[in-house]
Amino acid sequence: MDPTVWQYQFRIIMLGDSTVGKSSLLKRYTEDLFPESLSQTLGVDFYVHFLEVEPGVRVKLQFWDTAGQERFRSVTRSYYRNSVGGILVFDMTNRDTFDHVKEWHDEVRQRVQPHTVVFLLVGQKSDREAYGERVVSQEEAEKLAKQLGIPYLEASAKTGHNVKTVFELLAQRVYQALLSGEVELQDGWDGVKCATLQTMRSRTPSLGQESTASKSKKKCCG
Ligand SMILES: Nc1nc2c(ncn2[C@@H]2O[C@H](COP(=O)(O)OP(=O)(O)OP(=O)(O)O)[C@@H](O)[C@H]2O)c(=O)[nH]1
Numbered sequence: 001m002d003p004t005v006w007q008y009q010f011r012i013i014m015l016g017d018s019t020v021g022k023s024s025l026l027k028r029y030t031e032d033l034f035p036e037s038l039s040q041t042l043g044v045d046f047y048v049h050f051l052e053v054e055p056g057v058r059v060k061l062q063f064w065d066t067a068g069q070e071r072f073r074s075v076t077r078s079y080y081r082n083s084v085g086g087i088l089v090f091d092m093t094n095r096d097t098f099d100h101v102k103e104w105h106d107e108v109r110q111r112v113q114p115h116t117v118v119f120l121l122v123g124q125k126s127d128r129e130a131y132g133e134r135v136v137s138q139e140e141a142e143k144l145a146k147q148l149g150i151p152y153l154e155a156s157a158k159t160g161h162n163v164k165t166v167f168e169l170l171a172q173r174v175y176q177a178l179l180s181g182e183v184e185l186q187d188g189w190d191g192v193k194c195a196t197l198q199t200m201r202s203r204t205p206s207l208g209q210e211s212t213a214s215k216s217k218k219k220c221c222g
């Protein structure tokens with residue numbers, strides 16, 4: 001099977017202050033690399049990874065890696081709306097980055113309405129705990145995650161600890177939300193795309209002229 005063939009595409013956005021390690025997490029997940037001298041993201045970068053969420057169901061994960069720096073906020077905000085998943089990242093050695101998680105979460109939630117984003121909270125740089133540099137405890141991070149109603153994981157892009165689990169858990173949660181109908185395909189929204197529907201539409205133009213009722217809310221292809 002061609003590894004680039006996919007049934008679904010999920011758009012996932014990386015969120016959090018500058019230097020928490022958003023790009024490093026993606027680099028580790030998509031290329032298994034940790035370049036020590038990764039430059040700060042300017043605006044938004046793109047990463048892609050293919051994942052089988054169940055036997056025979058391949059998903060193209062399209063990542064939007066936003067810049068944490070405030071000066072890019074107007075650019076990065078424009079990517080919120082078409083995201084189905086959001087990874088909220090803080091650096092467990094930097095309390096300010098943890099204090100800002102709720103602001104990131106609230107801002108995205110407000111701006112994506114009426115859509116919903118499936119979130120995950122990640123405490124990054126777990127490798128530094130061994131050097132006594134941790135300042136945000138696991139308990140308080142779990143408490144915040146509980147308040148927000150989202151899962152919490154600790155990871156290290158440097159060692160690779162939990163990196164795969166982070167992305168696979170989020171992809172699974174999006175997939176389950178899709179199956180349960182919590183997330184639905186909608187015209188004019190690119191958070192989730194269904195390959196079969198796209199292919200069928202290009203082959204059979206009449207499929208583009210659906211009734212208004214079927215247009216507004218669609219079940220995804222199986
Ligand atoms: N020790 C350690 N350092 C890390 C880890 N992840 C990232 N770093 C370092 O943290 C710094 C910032 O990492 P980036 O991945 O560029 O951070 P970012 O969140 O993408 O930052 P912006 O692009 O500015 O938003 C770099 O020097 C990385 O090498 C980690 O897991 N452990």
Ligand SMILES: [Mg+2]
Nearest residue numbers: 022023040041
């Ligand atoms: Mg970056």
